[in-house]
Amino acid sequence: MRLTQTKAELRAAAAVRPRAVVMTMGALHEGHAALLAEARERVGPDGSVVLTIFVNPLQFGPSEDFDRYPRTLANDLAIAKAEGVDLVFNPSRDELYPNEPSITVHPGPLADELEGMVRPGHFAGVLTVVAKMLHLTAPDLALFGEKDYQQLTLIREMTCDLDWDVDIVPVPTVREADGLALSSRNRYLDETERDEALVLYRALTAGAKAGMNGPDAVLAAAHAELEAVPSVKIDYLALRAPDLGPVIGPGEARMLVAARVGTTRLIDNISITLR
Ligand SMILES: Nc1ncnc2c1ncn2[C@@H]1O[C@H](COP(=O)(O)OP(=O)(O)OP(=O)(O)O)[C@@H](O)[C@H]1O
């Protein structure tokens, strides 16, 4: 496994194909490992898997956790090696953004909803760094977790609308045994908050069980669970079509939730079949 910190080294690295990229902000856990394992499986033993680790300042608001975001490079490299990663790209901020970029990606209206309503400008920052990483790594496929469902949807929109020849592969959310979605931010939670955080998954599964009774019943069931733990502050609970447009009739839908547990903001989502 090679570690590169410069764009020049990355570009010069052997152009083995097929090539898969997994983009992360580091602090790797089993959710990231699942993306890397899927990447390795898809490219086969002769293809290459590239992992990017970069805490992207562009996607954090001024009062968000950029400074305290966990940075655990030695442990990340050990996980990457165990998952058969060929190349890790871990640039510094100055390497990736030598100047404050004057041109950034301008996402469509979905970027102003849900996460975007609470984190204005977040998805412009995400899509800008994803665009840069796609150009720099020139992959055949790029894998993203369904845990960040709106991000995945917007990345698909970007590569489709801009005709980029890259396969965007979704990977299902990896959860703890009790259902909590793995997230680098879980390490901010103390013991009490860790228990409280489980209400997100309880709300989603209660909603999914109510799917046979229609959208209103789904939302009511999920709200009832969330309201039972008033210390958890809801940013949004939404039921959408799989492409995050409005729900239109029976069939597949997505329920998405974001909430604050103490000072930690968590997100999760689930697929729901509406009758
Ligand atoms: N539990 C998970 N299951 C599957 N994929 C995941 C999971 N958690 C993160 N990912 C995916 O890993 C990639 C990198 O995510 P990121 O580095 O932000 O990790 P994270 O755990 O989501 O961190 P954060 O706490 O900031 O949300 C994204 O595609 C994300 O969707």
Ligand SMILES: CC(C)(CO)[C@@H](O)C(=O)[O-]
């Ligand atoms: C896709 C990403 C690596 C861009 O910084 C980030 O938003 C993340 O980790 O999900």
Ligand code: BAL
């Ligand atoms: N996992 C999405 C990256 C972020 O929260 O900024």
